[in-house]
Amino acid sequence: MNEPAYPRSQALYARACQVIPGGVSSPVRAFRAVGGTPLFIARGAGARVFDADGRAYLDLVGSWGPLIAGHAHPHVVAAVTEALGRGTTFGAPCEAEVTLAERVTAAYPGLEQVRFVSSGTEAVMSAIRVARAFTGRDLIVKFAGCYHGHADHLLVAAGSGLATFGRPSSAGVPPAFTACTRVLPLDEEAAAEALFAREGGQIAAVIIEPVPANHGLLPQRREFLARLRELTAASGALLIFDEVISGFRLARGGAAQRLGITPDLATFGKVIGGGMPVGAFGGARRMMARLAPEGDTYQAGTLSGNPVAMTAGLATLDVLEREEGWQRLEALGAELEQQVQPVLATAPFPIHWVRCGSLFWLSLHEAAAPRTAATLGAGGPERYARLFHALLARGVYLPPSAYEACFLSLAHSRTDFELFTHALRAALTELT
Numbered sequence: 001m002n003e004p005a006y007p008r009s010q011a012l013y014a015r016a017c018q019v020i021p022g023g024v025s026s027p028v029r030a031f032r033a034v035g036g037t038p039l040f041i042a043r044g045a046g047a048r049v050f051d052a053d054g055r056a057y058l059d060l061v062g063s064w065g066p067l068i069a070g071h072a073h074p075h076v077v078a079a080v081t082e083a084l085g086r087g088t089t090f091g092a093p094c095e096a097e098v099t100l101a102e103r104v105t106a107a108y109p110g111l112e113q114v115r116f117v118s119s120g121t122e123a124v125m126s127a128i129r130v131a132r133a134f135t136g137r138d139l140i141v142k143f144a145g146c147y148h149g150h151a152d153h154l155l156v157a158a159g160s161g162l163a164t165f166g167r168p169s170s171a172g173v174p175p176a177f178t179a180c181t182r183v184l185p186l187d188e189e190a191a192a193e194a195l196f197a198r199e200g201g202q203i204a205a206v207i208i209e210p211v212p213a214n215h216g217l218l219p220q221r222r223e224f225l226a227r228l229r230e231l232t233a234a235s236g237a238l239l240i241f242d243e244v245i246s247g248f249r250l251a252r253g254g255a256a257q258r259l260g261i262t263p264d265l266a267t268f269g270k271v272i273g274g275g276m277p278v279g280a281f282g283g284a285r286r287m288m289a290r291l292a293p294e295g296d297t298y299q300a301g302t303l304s305g306n307p308v309a310m311t312a313g314l315a316t317l318d319v320l321e322r323e324e325g326w327q328r329l330e331a332l333g334a335e336l337e338q339q340v341q342p343v344l345a346t347a348p349f350p351i352h353w354v355r356c357g358s359l360f361w362l363s364l365h366e367a368a369a370p371r372t373a374a375t376l377g378a379g380g381p382e383r384y385a386r387l388f389h390a391l392l393a394r395g396v397y398l399p400p401s402a403y404e405a406c407f408l409s410l411a412h413s414r415t416d417f418e419l420f421t422h423a424l425r426a427a428l429t430e431l432t
């Protein structure tokens with residue numbers, strides 16, 4: 001009688017659950033926040049993903065950010081294939097990492113040197129180590145709702161994966177490991193000023209997602225970020241922009257360029273790997289010179305600067321530059337906004353549109369234009385779960401959590417947006 005809706009995905013998930021905790025390699029993928037079992041993706045092309053059962057979906061996840069050129073972009077695939085033929089890793093310097101470092105430093109405000117790692121988590125861990133070494137101070141300040149990867153000392157009030165599971169923090173992190181972490185609310189200059197008045201002389205760095213995109217999308221007032229720039233500069237602390245999502249997505253020079261605020265250190269991931277495991281962190285030469293072998297601050301990686309991954313990043317930047325990518329992404333975001341807003345107005349429950357460039361969030365929380373994680377209000381996740389499944393059944397793949405932003409790519413088209421708005425209208429009617 002009850003045929004499984006996605007027989008191949010469900011069979012794979014059952015196998016996965018035997019040998020992988022929760023059946024997934026990263027928690028939000030498991031659909032726990034929306035119910036049901038995850039789709040197993042067999043392949044992607046442009047703006048589409050195809051599941052193990054052969055169904056096609058309009059993809060608004062984009063692997064959570066890296067796929068700014070779309071799935072399997074021919075230029076990226078050709079470059080990576082060619083690089084693969086020359087060998088996958090050497091554990092020695094290669095030209096591609098120098099070229100990518102030149103491109104990244106040329107693009108990002110204030111950046112003189114970068115070092116490559118294999119994930120955003122590692123980029124943040126390493127940037128913080130540099131900040132502590134450079135300042136000779138221990139305290140790190142982060143903001144509630146911002147996610148900076150899963151390093152122990154930053155797993156405090158840390159965004160979607162943790163919000164999804166209603167946990168303020170994580171087991172397995174000794175209190176001593178977070179004793180040097182201070183958590184502030186977003187959007188409140190006064191709270192930051194009070195902390196600096198109290199402990200400013202011990203603060204090594206303030207780290208923030210300049211466009212917070214891991215607890216829904218919580219765009220900040222420019223004045224707030226400018227105040228953080230002033231407070232850090234005045235006290236000798238460093239300002240770190242975590243641009244793992246926003247870097248090379250919101251502009252060539254990331255959120256820093258968009259906002260006209262230059263941090264001391266910046267971290268990158270997602271887009272700069274073009275879909276391969278890459279992270280990077282960088283800043284002024286005098287700060288980065290603290291790193292071994294020049295300085296006394298250790299940081300390393302067997303696969304760091306991997307030639308194939310560097311090539312994927314370079315090819316993705318090529319596509320962005322050749323196709324006037326950032327302008328087109330902004331235009332695509334605006335176009336989608338225009339199509340979606342009249343549909344949202346017909347919704348039987350609160351549903352808010354938040355957008356920054358090619359990032360957008362369908363918020364089913366009460367708050368209309370939230371700037372902090374604390375003010376979202378209740379009911380959002382339950383409503384989102386119903387919308388998620390109503391759209392999935394209509395061939396639209398949204399992130400499986402009410403707290404995740406959606407990502408547009410250069411592969412999305414006006415036709416895709418028509419499909420999306422049509423599906424959205426039908427889904428909302430069904431849910432009324």
Ligand SMILES: *Cc1c(COP(=O)(O)O)cnc(C)c1O
Pocket residue numbers: 118119120121122124147148149150209214242243244245269270279
């Ligand atoms: C994704 C993300 C990270 C962590 O990157 P991983 O590659 O998943 O380790 C860090 N910071 C921000 C802002 C992110 O969005």
